[in-house]
Amino acid sequence: MTDAVVVTDIRKSYGDLNAVDGVSFTVAEGEFFGILGPNGAGKTTTLEIVEGLREPDSGTVELLGVNPWPRNPELLPRVGVQLQASSFFERLTAREQLETFGSLYGVGTAKAGEMLELVGLTDKADVQENKLSGGQRQRLSIACALVHDPDVVFLDEPTAALDPQARRNLWDVLRAIQARGKTIVYTTHYLDEAEILCDRVAIMDRGKVLALDSPAALVRGLDAPTRILLQPGALPLDTARELEGVDTAAEDEVSLTISTRKPARVLSTLAERGTLDGLQVRTATLEDVFLDHTGREYRA
Amino acid sequence: MSTTAFKSLSTAMFKGFVRDKMSLFFMFFFPLMFLVVFGLLLGDSGEDKIKIAVTGDGPVVAALDQTGAVEIQRFDDERAALAKVEDGDLPAAIILRGNAIQLRFAASDQVAAGTVNGLVSGVVDKLNLSATGQPAAFSLQQQPVEDASLKPIQYLTPGILSWGISISAVFGAALTMVSWRKKQVLRRIRLAPVSAFTVLTSRLTVSVGIAIVQAITFVLVALTPPFGLKLSGSWYLALPLLVLGTLAFFAIGMLVGAFCKTEEAASGAANILVMPMSFLSGSFFPIENAPGWLQAVSQALPLRHMNDGMLDVLVRGKGIEALLLPCSVLIAFTAVVGFAAAKIFRWED
Ligand SMILES: Nc1ncnc2c1ncn2[C@@H]1O[C@H](COP(=O)(O)OP(=O)(O)O)[C@@H](O)[C@H]1O
Ligand SMILES: [Mg+2]
Numbered sequence: 001m002t003d004a005v006v007v008t009d010i011r012k013s014y015g016d017l018n019a020v021d022g023v024s025f026t027v028a029e030g031e032f033f034g035i036l037g038p039n040g041a042g043k044t045t046t047l048e049i050v051e052g053l054r055e056p057d058s059g060t061v062e063l064l065g066v067n068p069w070p071r072n073p074e075l076l077p078r079v080g081v082q083l084q085a086s087s088f089f090e091r092l093t094a095r096e097q098l099e100t101f102g103s104l105y106g107v108g109t110a111k112a113g114e115m116l117e118l119v120g121l122t123d124k125a126d127v128q129e130n131k132l133s134g135g136q137r138q139r140l141s142i143a144c145a146l147v148h149d150p151d152v153v154f155l156d157e158p159t160a161a162l163d164p165q166a167r168r169n170l171w172d173v174l175r176a177i178q179a180r181g182k183t184i185v186y187t188t189h190y191l192d193e194a195e196i197l198c199d200r201v202a203i204m205d206r207g208k209v210l211a212l213d214s215p216a217a218l219v220r221g222l223d224a225p226t227r228i229l230l231q232p233g234a235l236p237l238d239t240a241r242e243l244e245g246v247d248t249a250a251e252d253e254v255s256l257t258i259s260t261r262k263p264a265r266v267l268s269t270l271a272e273r274g275t276l277d278g279l280q281v282r283t284a285t286l287e288d289v290f291l292d293h294t295g296r297e298y299r300a
Numbered sequence: 301m302s303t304t305a306f307k308s309l310s311t312a313m314f315k316g317f318v319r320d321k322m323s324l325f326f327m328f329f330f331p332l333m334f335l336v337v338f339g340l341l342l343g344d345s346g347e348d349k350i351k352i353a354v355t356g357d358g359p360v361v362a363a364l365d366q367t368g369a370v371e372i373q374r375f376d377d378e379r380a381a382l383a384k385v386e387d388g389d390l391p392a393a394i395i396l397r398g399n400a401i402q403l404r405f406a407a408s409d410q411v412a413a414g415t416v417n418g419l420v421s422g423v424v425d426k427l428n429l430s431a432t433g434q435p436a437a438f439s440l441q442q443q444p445v446e447d448a449s450l451k452p453i454q455y456l457t458p459g460i461l462s463w464g465i466s467i468s469a470v471f472g473a474a475l476t477m478v479s480w481r482k483k484q485v486l487r488r489i490r491l492a493p494v495s496a497f498t499v500l501t502s503r504l505t506v507s508v509g510i511a512i513v514q515a516i517t518f519v520l521v522a523l524t525p526p527f528g529l530k531l532s533g534s535w536y537l538a539l540p541l542l543v544l545g546t547l548a549f550f551a552i553g554m555l556v557g558a559f560c561k562t563e564e565a566a567s568g569a570a571n572i573l574v575m576p577m578s579f580l581s582g583s584f585f586p587i588e589n590a591p592g593w594l595q596a597v598s599q600a601l602p603l604r605h606m607n608d609g610m611l612d613v614l615v616r617g618k619g620i621e622a623l624l625l626p627c628s629v630l631i632a633f634t635a636v637v638g639f640a641a642a643k644i645f646r647w648e649d
Contacts, residue, residue, distance in 0.1 A: 090316040100309065100311075
C-alpha cells in the first residue's frame, strides 16, 4: 500500500504560540485517519497545512506524492476538503451548492443528485442552505467536498456541535465514503467517536502528537486495568479483594469497583458465585491514553 | 479560464443577489425610487419659467410670450398686478397703456430682475426697430443647442442612473467579497482548480448585467408620460460608459471589500464613499452652479465623468467624441483603484 499523506516534522507558529510543533505522520491509501485533541490543540492548522491552505514554517508535506504548497492546480481535483466553518454560497439550495462546487471541477450537474442521495438529503434538494439543520448542513458540506470524486478527503470536525442522532447519521455517511475506497483524514474532539470510526488516530495536544496508532493498540499499550463495577454490597469488600486476579477493590455509595488485569478470570468467578448484580465492565479508552500522556483529564 | 466554472459562478452570484430581498431593494429599487420621486417633484420645465404679471395687451406681450422664457399672468386691475410684485409673489409686472410700457420689478431678487429687464427691453428695442422700417445693422441668430432647455427629467435620468449603478456595483462587489471571505467561501474556492481571474470576472459580469438591467428599467420608466424623458439619437453610446462606469465602481467595491472585515463595516464605508460622491458629481442637481473649487473636486470623481458622459449621449445627442474624456477617466480610475485593491486583497481574515 502506498501512502496518501506523508507529513514530516511540520511546524507553524503564530507569534509566541507554537500552534503546530513538530508533527509527523503518514496516512495510507484507503485509510480512515483521525486527528484528535482538545480545542486549540492544532488540529485545524495541521490539516490546513496538509491541504495546502497554509504554509508550514518548516517541515515537509507530501500529498499524493507532491508538495501541496504553493497551490498546485493539478493536485486539487484529487483532493476534497470540508473546512471547519461550513462555507456555502449565499442563498443557494442544497442542489445548487453541489452543482456550483461541482462545476468548479468541471463536474456535470447530474452528480449533484447522487451526492444528495449519498448523504441522505434528497428530500432537501431545493431547500436553501441557511434553512437546513446543523446536521444537514454538515452532511451537505461533506457532499460538497466529495462532489468531484477526490481520492483523499479532509474533514475538519464534521461532527462538532451535532446532537447524538445527527452524529450517528453522519458516521454512516463517513463509513459509506470509506467503503468507496477514499482516504479520509478527519479531525474531532470526540475521542469516543474516533475510537469507533478510525483505523488509526493521532492524539494531539498543544501542537504535538502525543500518541499515534490504532485506537485498540493505544488502549492496549496503556496496560491499564479493566474496572468491573457491581452494586454496592454485591459481595463483601474483603472477599472481593481476595478473589483471584483482583488488583484492588473499593466501595462507595454507587458501586463496588474491582480493578483487574485478568477480567475473564474475575468475571467467571463472579458468575460462579452468582454475584453479577448491576454488572458494568469498563476498559480503558482513548481518554485514558490522553490522561496517561498529559497527566490531565481530557476536556474537549 | 474554465467556461463552465465561469458560468456557474456567475449564476450562483446572480441568484444570491436576486434572492436577497434587502439588497435587491437597496441596490435596485431604492435608486429607482429616487428617480420617480425627483422626477415627479421637479415636474416639467414650466416651473422654471419666470412669471410676469401683465395688464393690458399689445404686440409687446405677444413677443414676450413667444420668447418662451416667461410665463404671462394677466390681470385686469393694475393695482392687483403691482400688489403681487410688492408682496413678492411675482418678480415683475408690465403695465401697458397704449404704447407706453411700464415695467415694475422687485429689485430684491437681482437675478430675476436682471432677466426680466433684459428680456423686456430686448423685446421693446426689437419692436421699435421694426417700427422704423430700417434694416437691422447687426444680425443675431439664436438657436438652442438641445431640443429644449434641459427639463429636470433630462438631467435626472442620466444622473440618478449613474448613481444607481455606482451603488449596485460598489455594494455588490464589496459585500460579496466580505461575506465570501468571512464564510470561507474564498478559501474553499481556492482549493478548487479555478483561477482568481475566473472568480473575479464572473462577479464583474454579474455587476455589468445588473447595470444593464438598471439602465433599461430606469430609461423605460423615465420615458413614460408622467416623466417624459426624450432620448437623443445617440443613446446607444451609453453602453461603453455603462460598462466602464461599472468597472470603476466595481474596483472601488473591491477596495472597500479588501479593507473591511464585516458586512456592516463594508456598507458603512461604501455609503461614506458613494453618498458625497453622488452629490458632488451632480447626480441629483446640476453641479454647474456650485463654487469653482467644488467643481474642481468633482472633476476628480469617476461618477462626475460618468454623469457628464451619460448626459451628453443620452439627452444632449452628442457624438462618439463626447465619450473620449469620460471613458479615459473611468479606465484610468479602474486601473489605479483595481491595482490598489489587488495589492491589499486577502483570501482569508
Ligand atoms: N491564523 C492564526 N493566527 C493566530 N493564531 C492562530 C491562527 N490559527 C490558529 N491559531 C492558534 O493556534 C492554535 C491551534 O489552533 P487550531 O489549529 O485551530 O486548533 P484546533 O483545530 O485543534 O482547535 C490555537 O491556539 C489558535 O488560537
Ligand atoms: Mg479546529
